[in-house]
Amino acid sequence: MRVVVPFSVDRPKTRLAPVLDAEERAGFAHAMLDDVLDALANAGQHPTVLATAPVDCDAPVEVDDRPLTDAVNDRLPAPGEEPVAVVMADLALATSEALDRLFAPDADVVFAPGRGGGTNALVVDHPDFHVDYHGASIRDHRVIAREIGAETTTVDSFRLATDVDESTDLVEVLLHAEGRAADWLREAGFTVTTTDGRVEATR
Amino acid sequence: MRVVVPFSVDRPKTRLAPVLDAEERAGFAHAMLDDVLDALANAGQHPTVLATAPVDCDAPVEVDDRPLTDAVNDRLPAPGEEPVAVVMADLALATSEALDRLFAPDADVVFAPGRGGGTNALVVDHPDFHVDYHGASIRDHRVIAREIGAETTTVDSFRLATDVDESTDLVEVLLHAEGRAADWLREAGFTVTTTDGRVEATR
Numbered sequence: 001m002r003v004v005v006p007f008s009v010d011r012p013k014t015r016l017a018p019v020l021d022a023e024e025r026a027g028f029a030h031a032m033l034d035d036v037l038d039a040l041a042n043a044g045q046h047p048t049v050l051a052t053a054p055v056d057c058d059a060p061v062e063v064d065d066r067p068l069t070d071a072v073n074d075r076l077p078a079p080g081e082e083p084v085a086v087v088m089a090d091l092a093l094a095t096s097e098a099l100d101r102l103f104a105p106d107a108d109v110v111f112a113p114g115r116g117g118g119t120n121a122l123v124v125d126h127p128d129f130h131v132d133y134h135g136a137s138i139r140d141h142r143v144i145a146r147e148i149g150a151e152t153t154t155v156d157s158f159r160l161a162t163d164v165d166e167s168t169d170l171v172e173v174l175l176h177a178e179g180r181a182a183d184w185l186r187e188a189g190f191t192v193t194t195t196d197g198r199v200e201a202t203r
Numbered sequence: 204m205r206v207v208v209p210f211s212v213d214r215p216k217t218r219l220a221p222v223l224d225a226e227e228r229a230g231f232a233h234a235m236l237d238d239v240l241d242a243l244a245n246a247g248q249h250p251t252v253l254a255t256a257p258v259d260c261d262a263p264v265e266v267d268d269r270p271l272t273d274a275v276n277d278r279l280p281a282p283g284e285e286p287v288a289v290v291m292a293d294l295a296l297a298t299s300e301a302l303d304r305l306f307a308p309d310a311d312v313v314f315a316p317g318r319g320g321g322t323n324a325l326v327v328d329h330p331d332f333h334v335d336y337h338g339a340s341i342r343d344h345r346v347i348a349r350e351i352g353a354e355t356t357t358v359d360s361f362r363l364a365t366d367v368d369e370s371t372d373l374v375e376v377l378l379h380a381e382g383r384a385a386d387w388l389r390e391a392g393f394t395v396t397t398t399d400g401r402v403e404a405t406r
Contacts, residue, residue, distance in 0.1 A: 098359055113361065115318075116371070116401020117378055135397040139378060156301055158316065161361035165401070168319070175320055175342060194338040198319020198368070 001082055001103065001123070003045045004075050006068055007033050007089040009053040019167040019203075020188075028184050032164060033057060033089040035179035040087065042096035043103065047087070050075065069133045076124050076131070083125035091120055092173045092181040093159040101155050108150035112160035113138045120163050126150045170201035204285055204306065204326070206248045207278050209271055210236050210292040212256035222370040222406075223391075231387050235367060236260060236292040238382035243290065245299035246306065250290070253278065272336045279327050279334070286328035294323055295376045295384040296362040304358050311353035315363035316341045323366050329353045373404035 012029035013020070020028060033049070037059050040047045049061045050071055064071040077084050085103065087094070102112050102121050109129055114120035117136035128148040132140050145152045162172050164181070173182050174192050189203035215232035216223070223231060236252070240262050243250045252264045253274055267274040280287050288306065290297070305315050305324050312332055317323035320339035331351040335343050348355045365375050367384070376385050377395050392406035 101359075113379065115361075115365075115375070116403075117374060117395065118401065136374075136378065136395050136402040139395065156304075156360050156362050158318075158361050158364035159359050161364070162318075171320060171339075172318070175339065176316065192320065192339050192342065198321065199339040200319075 001045070001085055002075075002077075003040055003047040003085045003087060004050050004072065005033070005036055005040070005047050005059070005087050005089050006050045006072060007052070007055060007057075008068075009051050009055050013090070013165065015165050016167060016170075019170070024188065028181065028188075029090065030055075030057070031180040031184040032092045035092050035177065035181050036087060036089050036094055038179060039091075039094040039096050039099055043099040044096075045085075045099070045103075049089075069131055072133070073130045076129060077127060079127040081127075083123055085121065085123045086131070087121045088114075088163055090163045090165065091160060092164050092177050092179065093162045095159060098157045098159040101157060102160060105153040105155070107153040109141070109145050109152045110155060111138060111141060111152060112155045112157055114161050114163045118163060120160050121155075168198070168200060171199055174201050175199075204248070204288055205278075205280075206243055206250040206288045206290060207253050207275065208236070208239060208243070208250045208262070208290050208292050209275060210252050210254045210258060210260075211271075212254050212258050216293070216368065218368050219370060219373075222373070227391065231384065231391075232293065233258075233260070234383040234387040235295045238295050238380065238384050239290060239292050239297055241382060242294075242297040242299050242302055246302040247299075248288075248302070248306075252292075272334055275336070276333045279332060280330060282330040284330075286326055288324065288326040289334070290324045291317075291366055293367045294363060294365065295367050295382065296365045296380050298362060301360045301362040304360060305363060308356040308358070310356040312344070312348050312355045313358060314341060314344060314355060315358045315360055317364050317366045321366060323363050324358075371401070371403060374402055377404050378402075 013025040049059050052065045108126035110123040112121035119137045190201045193200050193202045216228040252262050255268045311329035313326040315324035322340045393404045396403050396405045
């Protein structure tokens with residue numbers, strides 16, 4: 001299986017701007033990327049980072065500055081090629097155990113849905129499948145799979161569902177992750193704060 | 204195993220007030236309760252609803268108007284008693300498969316963390332464990348387990364992590380559930396809307 005990890009170098013994590021400045025967002029995004037690459041390595045995979053510009057990390061990098069959907073579609077398997085997994089770079093809670101559950105099923109397409117309609121990871125073993133990351137992508141991806149007659153499986157994982165895009169997501173990293181992203185947040189002064197409803201990460 | 208489903212009859216789902224009026228919140232909360240009871244029945248369980256006031260549902264009801272923590276602690280297993288599972292009534296995405304994963308591990312305490320630091324479900328098979336649902340309860344519950352020397356397991360499930368408390372949670376029901384809560388939202392006019400970031404349920 002080939003594993004591709006898309007990563008935005010130029011303007012990473014813009015929705016974290018209310019709590020992190022541009023330099024911090026870049027540093028935190030890189031820490032999450034490193035965590036995802038570590039988890040993939042622990043799962044026995046050899047990922048390639050699909051980046052919008054050159055980036056220094058512990059994996060081979062392919063630079064492609066097109067929109068995410070186009071860059072990923074260009075790397076999905078042609079007929080007869082091995083399956084391709086696409087794992088987002090902001091899954092700071094990912095572990096090798098969670099990723100093993102993504103890689104295990106024998107289906108044409110395996111989905112790991114993200115919160116808010118995203119598709120945080122998928123494995124494609126069908127030559128006619130294509131991605132469309134705009135909008136409620138998990139719903140669109142199910143439609144695409146149905147249209148081409150592809151058999152699908154969904155992995156029910158909180159860790160893979162938790163992409164870190166917004167300030168309210170940071171607390172999940174503090175509570176459930178133990179890698180560099182969690183260390184980064186702690187060193188930046190973030191702690192878990194109790195509010196009226198869910199708890200939050202604040203500094 | 205005894206299974207307890209806490210349910211607030213008096214003021215359910217107050218954090219949904221921005222999008223649902225009081226009568227709607229009560230109706231939607233009841234639809235979610237019915238879905239959780241269905242999923243538990245499909246998993247072969249015979250739950251008891253632990254309600255703050257009498258409620259009409261397809262399970263035996265025990266009324267206890269104390270705070271959640273007190274009411275649950277009073278029902279955890281004494282020495283020699285069978286394990287007790289506590290499953291929240293707002294897990295509208297719960298399925299029998301997800302619940303089977305909660306009930307399967309042979310540990311003193313099994314946790315299903317919720318988003319934002321909650322403990323959406325747990326199974327207690329240790330006489331000294333107690334719950335404390337205030338604040339970041341999953342963190343506190345880990346500490347309590349460690350203090351009494353209880354062996355713990357965590358179930359990594361997006362479905363069990365998704366409690367429906369706030370308006371941004373509703374879209375998960377529309378995208379990933381097929382029960383009465385999803386029907387209720389559709390009949391109330393909610394649809395999936397694409398925003399700049401994650402998608403939302405609006406009407």
